[in-house]
Amino acid sequence: MTSAARCPALSHLRVLDLTRVRAGPTCCRVLADFGADVIKIEAPDGIDPNESMSGARLGYDMQNLHRNKRSLTLNLKKAEGLAVFLKLVATADVVVENYRPDVKERLGIGYEALRAINPRIILASISGFGQDGPYQKRAGFDQIAQGMGGLMWITGLPDQGPVRAGIAVADSTAGLYAATGILVALAEREKSGLGQWVQTSLLEAQIAICDFQAARYLVDGVVPPQAGNDHPYSTPMGVMQTSDGFINIGVGGDGQWQSLCQALELPGLATHPAYATPDDRFRNRPALMQLLAPFFLGDSSANLLAKLERHSVPAGPIYHMDEVFADPQVRHLGIAQTVHHPLRGDIALVGQPVGLSRTPASIRTAIPDKGEHSDAVLAEAGLRGDEIAALRQNGVI
Structure with missing residues (x-):
């Protein structure tokens, strides 16, 4: 199968992707689908005790989140690994991370450290509750944000009790808001020549996506009730x-x-x-x-x-998911897009839901093997073959 052409829209950009689970990968997927060179930086095997949180690498979720990316293994807890990362930062455009806010400072990759190396760098940070404040160090998960952001008390039937949405609303929305912030920062950089720090959180994203229900309280003081399948104020x-x-x-x-x-x-x-x-x-x-x-x-x-x-x-x-993708309009829109995986064969993934007349998004490659592009990325950064071999020997990559 011939791979789709790389979208030229963001092909001039290099993105260092330090993210995992969903919010951060969603952000980086947008950039990758529109042509950015997204380098997914992962810890070598045995380093990250929470690696399993992201799910099976060959599973549907990882396939959908990490297409169009290259993979570099790098142990940032080792001085040699940190030095390699900072070398990559020098020529990168964007770094995306969704660590707890204090982790990047401990690793030595906070915004001030990155800006000292590359004043044009844009750092996008996605956290559970914000980069500071009383909940700064709390671990954030989608359902927790759904509860704290008000969604679970406006979802479900009246008097049913709180109900979570069937998708990761806060995670996915935070990823999309982060991508929006990055694109705004890139556009502003064309004028100032400087990067900046883009921040969002699951909690902020969840509140924002509640939109008119949140405004209903802020403007009129009305706490929206559960309305089940009825519209909050239009009938029938x-x-x-x-x-x-x-x-x-x-x-x-x-x-x-x-x-x-x-x-x-x-x-x-x-x-x-x-x-x-x-x-x-x-x-x-x-x-x-x-x-x-x-x-x-x-x-x-x-x-x-x-x-x-x-x-x-x-x-x-009202469709089940198999009926969704059988619908003639859905087929016409082409949101299910096929890509080839060397082990799973041809698989369909969920494409970008926005079309551009000259530079549409494309899905070109499936999720890479861990570290599949380590040698190539490091060689592009100027490392010699013996230096790369030494990093591998020392467990840095």
Whole structure:
């Protein structure tokens, strides 16, 4: 299989990736998919006691997170390893790390140390709770951030108790915010010639992605309750059970309400005083949903979706993951992209969800073997073959 062409958009950039688990790798994946030379720096075997946190190297998660990267093994706890890293920093553009905030200082790779070597360097730090403050040294995990960031009390059915989202919302969002910060810093560097320190945390990212629910409290003092599958303030908008499954409907303004009533052949309901305005429909939501339920239960999902589409009522199926990737629109968008792995063969990974007309992202290579590119990266940094051999002999790489 021929590999996809490398995206030229960020091909002039070199990124040193010190991250693991999810938030940091998500950030670096964005840069790698758009063409940056991302060097994944990993501890040699037996050095990192928490290496297993990232999962099996041949597993689906690592494959998806670490495509398009090169791998260098390096023991930063040894003076020779630190010296090699700092040599790489001298010609790099970006360093990304998600250690606990105090770890990089102990290792001697904090922002001030990196800036002294390369004033143009951009350091992106992703932590659980921030680079300082009372929770600075706490270990951060996605579900903890979901709880502290308010998501678990606005997810799930009313009175159900806190419910986590089914994906790593805080981790993934923090990675995307970090990538955004890096790109902003790179753009600003074109004017100033200087790098800077980009910081985000799982807690900040989780609060930010709560968006209007967080603003609802900050602006109006309302603590958002759990609303289950109903929209927090628009009705009827949510999950409807059909004769053979479930669908989502989204009825916002009065025009869509009128269209829904036409689709269901309920003209009298459209003018009923109890449901005449959005506020009326929200205030009387339980009665309205109970009234609508039989009309959905009496027909199949496919028939209802076709009928609603004819009347321009927003609606859609509720898929299991296999159905997601079988959908014709998903196939058309091409978000599942194939890459070849020497052991697993051709595998499909989740592509970038943003398209660029001239420089689109691409998936070119699967996750590398640990240390697969150590010799090449070190040679590019000016080390001779005997020096590389000595580093390997001494357990540095």
